[in-house]
Amino acid sequence: MSLGSDVLGAARRWLIDPAGLTPHGFCLLWEPGMIWLHAVSDAVTGFAYFTIPLALAIFVRRRTDLVFRPVFVLFAAFIVLCGTGHLLDLVTLWVPAYGLEGLVKAATASVSILTAGALWLLMPQAMLLPSPMQLREVKQALAEREQRSLELGRLNKDLEQFAYVASHDLKAPLHAIGRLAEWIGDDIRPSASAETLDNLLLLQSRAKRLEMLIESLLSYARAGHEKAPVETLNVGSLVEGIIQSLGPPPGFRVRFEGASIMLATQRPPLDHVLRNLISNAIKHNDRPEGEVKVSVRLRDGVAHFRVEDDGPGIAPEFHRRIFTIFQTLRSRDEHETSGIGLSIVQKTVERVGGKVWVESAPPRRGSAFCFTWPPAAATSR
Numbered sequence: 333m334s335l336g337s338d339v340l341g342a343a344r345r346w347l348i349d350p351a352g353l354t355p356h357g358f359c360l361l362w363e364p365g366m367i368w369l370h371a372v373s374d375a376v377t378g379f380a381y382f383t384i385p386l387a388l389a390i391f392v393r394r395r396t397d398l399v400f401r402p403v404f405v406l407f408a409a410f411i412v413l414c415g416t417g418h419l420l421d422l423v424t425l426w427v428p429a430y431g432l433e434g435l436v437k438a439a440t441a442s443v444s445i446l447t448a449g450a451l452w453l454l455m456p457q458a459m460l461l462p463s464p465m466q467l468r469e470v471k472q473a474l475a476e477r478e479q480r481s482l483e484l485g486r487l488n489k490d491l492e493q494f495a496y497v498a499s500h501d502l503k504a505p506l507h508a509i510g511r512l513a514e515w516i517g518d519d520i521r522p523s524a525s526a527e528t529l530d531n532l533l534l535l536q537s538r539a540k541r542l543e544m545l546i547e548s549l550l551s552y553a554r555a556g557h558e559k560a561p562v563e564t565l566n567v568g569s570l571v572e573g574i575i576q577s578l579g580p581p582p583g584f585r586v587r588f589e590g591a592s593i594m595l596a597t598q599r600p601p602l603d604h605v606l607r608n609l610i611s612n613a614i615k616h617n618d619r620p621e622g623e624v625k626v627s628v629r630l631r632d633g634v635a636h637f638r639v640e641d642d643g644p645g646i647a648p649e650f651h652r653r654i655f656t657i658f659q660t661l662r663s664r665d666e667h668e669t670s671g672i673g674l675s676i677v678q679k680t681v682e683r684v685g686g687k688v689w690v691e692s693a694p695p696r697r698g699s700a701f702c703f704t705w706p707p708a709a710a711t712s713r
Contacts, residue, residue, distance in 0.1 A: 353428035356421075367425060374422040381415025384408075399461070400454055406447040413440040503543055510539040560598045567635070568592030570599070571626045574607050583621035584614055590627045595635055595707045601680045602705060606639070608673050609701045613641035634686075635705040645694040654690065681705070 360366040385408035392404050417440055420433040462470070517524075517532040571588040580586045595602075606626070613624040625640045646654065655678045681688045681703045688703035 353430060355426050355428050356424045357426060360425075371422055371425055374418045378415045378418035378422065381411050381418065384411045400458065403447070403450050403454060406443065406450055410440065410443045410447050413443055506539050506543045510536050510543070513539065560600045562596055562598055564594055564596050565599060565602070566592055567595055567628050570603065571606060571610075574603065574610060578607065578611055578614070580614055580624075584617075584624065585622075586610060586614070586624040586626075588627070589625045590629065593628055593630055593635060595705070597684070597705065597707050601684065605677050605680050605703065606637070608677050609639040612673060613639060613643065613699075613701075617641060617643040619643075633707075635707055636702065637705060638700055638702050640698065640700040642698045645697055646690060646692040646699050647694055648692075651690050651692070655688070677701075677703075 356370075357367055360370070388404055388408050388411075392398055392401060398404070413436060417433070417436050420429065420436055423429055424433055513532050513535045517529060517536075521529065568588050569592070575586045575588075578586070610624060610626065614622070623642050625638075627638045627640075629636050655674050678688050685706045686704040688701070690699060690701050692699035
């Protein structure tokens with residue numbers, strides 16, 4: 333007889349006809365108290381084991397966001413097999429089904445090894461899961477941040493309203509001061525000294541400067557708050573329109589260079605940024621003649637703009653300073669400016685999710701102001 337036949341015969345005898353084997357009750361001498369102690373304990377334990385996988389199944393089904401789901405399945409299988417083992421312990425008190433009990437124990441051993449291995453493998457990831465206390469702290473921090481955002485929003489609205497009111501209340505008297513200085517100059521011109529007339533002109537220029545500064549502050553407060561609708565713009569046509577409206581002085585050549593793109597965005601903020609950079613390139617050139625080139629290209633769906641001039645350039649140590657509000661590289665008496673223009677450019681660009689920077693390396697002439705403009709949609713043309 334072959335080994336396979338022997339194994340099959342032994343398995344059939346253990347499972348179906350366990351002749352010669354005695355129930356477990358014989359070992360307990362059929363003592364009623366001992367029999368009932370084992371029977372009730374195994375029955376209750378087996379019943380409890382079967383309820384645990386049911387609870388796990390309901391939990392896993394309802395928590396669709398649950399991680400490590402396979403581990404829960406292994407745990408459920410392990411517990412079911414443990415419960416089955418206890419029920420077979422109950423059966424073997426009267427029936428010697430030790431072969432079936434052994435097979436269930438072997439299956440339990442196999443599943444327990446898989447469960448333990450999976451648990452140890454997932455332990456590092458499980459340790460990274462936040463605890464309930466950490467989740468409460470994060471939730472509290474998010475609530476505090478939301479509250480601060482609401483407060484900041486209210487504060488910004490209050491500041492904008494203050495800027496509008498203050499600018500209106502300040503511009504009127506400043507305009508009156510400038511006009512009064514002009515009228516006084518006309519009245520006393522025949523008899524006044526040259527120094528007096530120069531002081532009156534200085535008073536007028538300072539009043540105009542302050543009026544310009546107030547208007548620039550108002551523009552800074554409004555920057556990025558335009559409610560214009562999104563429209564599809566031909567960037568080349570937009571730049572050409574800005575150049576024509578600026579009317580570059582004789583000797584300056586301003587042009588759009590390269591291929592254009594179609595850009596879905598709000599027109600006013602983009603128009604303001606390009607207009608400001610182009611006019612700055614003309615205004616701050618130290619020569620009576622110059623060239624300004626505007627170009628745009630798409631990179632990973634984002635529009636990259638470049639406004640390049642052949643002016644004196646900007647030293648690297650000033651590349652960040654020029655975007656700070658009220659900062660200028662030249663005296664305001666030498667060159668009338670509010671020092672807010674590039675701050676408005678930066679604020680506007682960053683509000684749409686873009687970045688702005690300058691590229692310049694004196695003594696080589698020229699500067700290039702670059703900025704990105706994330707569009708709703710953009711295509712080459």
